[in-house]
Amino acid sequence: MFDTTLRDGEQSPGFTMNAAQKILFAHALADLGVDVIEAGFPNSSPADFNAVQTIAREVRGASIAALARCHPADIEACASALQHAAAPRIHTFISTSPLHRRHKLNMSREQVIEHAIMGVTLARKHVDDVEFSAEDALRTEREFLVDVFSAAIEAGARTLNVPDTVGYTTPAEIRALFDYLRAHVKGAEHVVFSAHCHNDLGLAVANSLAAVEGGARQVECTINGIGERAGNAALEELVMALKVRRGYYAADTRIDTRRLLPTSRLLSRITGNQVQRNKAIVGANAFAHESGIHQHGMLKHRDTYEIMRPQDVGWEDSQLVLGRHSGRAAVADRLRHLGYVLDDARLDQVIAEAKALTQTQHVISDRDLQRLVEGESFGPGWRVSALSLTDYGQRTRAHVDLSDPDGRHVIHSAEGEGPVAALFAALSQATGVDFVLESYEVHSMGVGADARGEANLSARIDFEVMTGQGTSRDVLEASAIAWLDVANRVLRGQQAQPRIAVGA
Ligand SMILES: [Zn+2]
Structure with a gap:
């Protein structure tokens, strides 16, 4: 699981985060168990450089990737920002489709390959773990894609990413492409193939799963599916599809699925964008059974209408009854579940405020707790x-x-x-x-x-x-x-x- 919430997600309108928010979220991604965190595009701005650098220094438990075009300045910026990462990855890319070659790069096929080799070779001088992406791969001639990827492997790339940059492909088409690439790219058996799907036709998750069927062993995705335009493949949906249908996909992740909902909520809170109510896995209605027939079935046997347990993705009894006997540990645990880690003084303050609230209402819900914590850390506001x-x-x-x-x-x-x-x-x-x-x-x-x-x-x-x-x-x-x-x-x-x- 390669998470690009902080790069592809963050660069989309309405989802901008400041440095403190990015670092907070990177810790949450590491706790969730993603394998790679794409932390940003260091050469795009000093702010992005600093955020990547701090994440590389602080966050452990996942590889930290940074994005670079096949330009020396971009790659040097990545190397410098990632200097203190325990497991740094440079992710370098160039457009390969005829449309992009002609209208964006003004380069011939040969020039594109030369740049790809230059980018990967330079990146390998700095780090062992180099990923190469062929931007707009799904609209690139298959045989040219084979040439570019073969050259990238020879130059030292370990991961080859196949982005559906414009969200154009279909499940059967992308699966066939992965089969073809794994059969024809020279050195394919030594590298990991990766999918990066966009959701313009609502197919990002389906296409990513089809790529897994075609042999992809990395998928690039974001929490809540945020990202350019209609977004990227939603991490929580991919993870649960692979888990619920493990027998079918014969692939798995090391995601702690119980952290899916807290991580989704943390992102909503940071960016101010709630997910839609009917969003799979993390939407408010994802496990709500409204119709009488469904409720009747659920009461008799949960499996009649439920393919996964809400607890498995982080939903649980979300009401916490706080009273005179409520333990400090219980409150701290509940807050952790909601994505907050507070120091002792703050925790005491929140507990005191929550107890004061029990004078006017019996039950303190998760949302009440969130409001208390945020009110405290934000200042009271109007x-x-x-x-x-x-x-x-x-x-x-x-x-x-x-x-x-x-x-x-x-x-x-x-x-x-x-x-x-x-x-x-x-x-x-x-x-x-x-x-x-x-x-x-x-x-x-x-x-x-x-x-x-x-x-x-x-x-x-x-x-x-x-x-x-x-x-x-x-x-x-x-x-x-x-x-x-x-x-x-x-x-x-x-x-x-x-x-x-x-x-x-
Ligand atoms: Zn993208």
């Missing part, structure tokens, strides 16, 4: 104390009572057409933050006395999409919490503070 509405015929006036980041009360009211417009206008005027919403959704969770409303909204600010979420018994209050969640992200961004400050 919060809702109270809100009310008054109707004047067509128009509504919303009155909000907020506490600002320093804990002072700010009271404001504003009018709008309807309660939501009035509420958001009042919040905007009170906080001084303004943004245009891209989406706004309200769901109810549960029925009766325990029913809660959940609001999700997203806004595009500059080129970044920010999402906010709120839950409350009252849907308008949930909406206000979600709105302030985005506003607090905007304000934190303006202060240029790291959005996440907890670390392992």
Whole structure:
């Protein structure tokens, strides 16, 4: 499992991370058990160089890869950034398809091969572990691909990556290509073949698995399937397909599958992008059985409608009852499961706040704990104390009572057409933050006395999409919490503070 969340994933709009976030996430990937962490593209910016360098120095348990074009400056930057890695890998690539040769590189086939040899040879001067990628391989002439890969092996590449850069291939086609390459590339038996699939047609996971059937023994993927355009193959889906259908694929990984959900959540939290509810493995509905017939079957025998146990991918009873007798170890363990490692002083603080919360609610959920930890590490931000509405015929006036980041009360009211417009206008005027919403959704969770409303909204600010979420018994209050969640992200961004400050 070659994870490129921090490179292919991070470079896509809305998923940018700062250095502290990248390092935190690299530790989580190592804990998850990925074999290779692609940490970045060092020559693309000083910030990327520094992030790769810190990850190489700090993170153990996985190889650390850095990306380079077949350019000396790129490769030297990788070598320098990876200097302190225990297991460094330089990943160098060049486009091979006729379209890219002609319109991007303006190179002949011979020139492409010369560059590939130069890149791999130079990389091998610095490290033993060199991966070579033929960009846009799936639209490259097969016999030319054989020539390029044979030359790369002779120059010293150990891993040959076959990227479907534009997400164009199909399962049968990519499987046949891997069979062909393994049969025709000179020295194929000494190297690992790798697949790198994009999801433009929704086939990234299916194509990666087909490549495994064709003999690929490395797959490049990302948590939650993030990545360029429609994304890369989702690690959690690949891992569970290989595990659940082990007899079929005859391949396995060393991923600690119980960490899949915590790692997915950590990424969502860092980037502010939730996965869709029906996302396989890690979506909120992935193990929810709604229909009566299914529930009846599940109660009799789980296997009737369940092919894997939710616990195997990290779902478990997510309610933690905290009371007078709740142990510190239990809270620490729960936090670790959610992706947080806190020092003693912080842990004490979170436990104290959680116990205070039990005076107003019986059960402290995972989300409550997350909010406590993040509130603590982020600073409190704006919060809702109270809100009310008054109707004047067509128009509504919303009155909000907020506490600002320093804990002072700010009271404001504003009018709008309807309660939501009035509420958001009042919040905007009170906080001084303004943004245009891209989406706004309200769901109810549960029925009766325990029913809660959940609001999700997203806004595009500059080129970044920010999402906010709120839950409350009252849907308008949930909406206000979600709105302030985005506003607090905007304000934190303006202060240029790291959005996440907890670390392992
Ligand atoms: Zn890619």
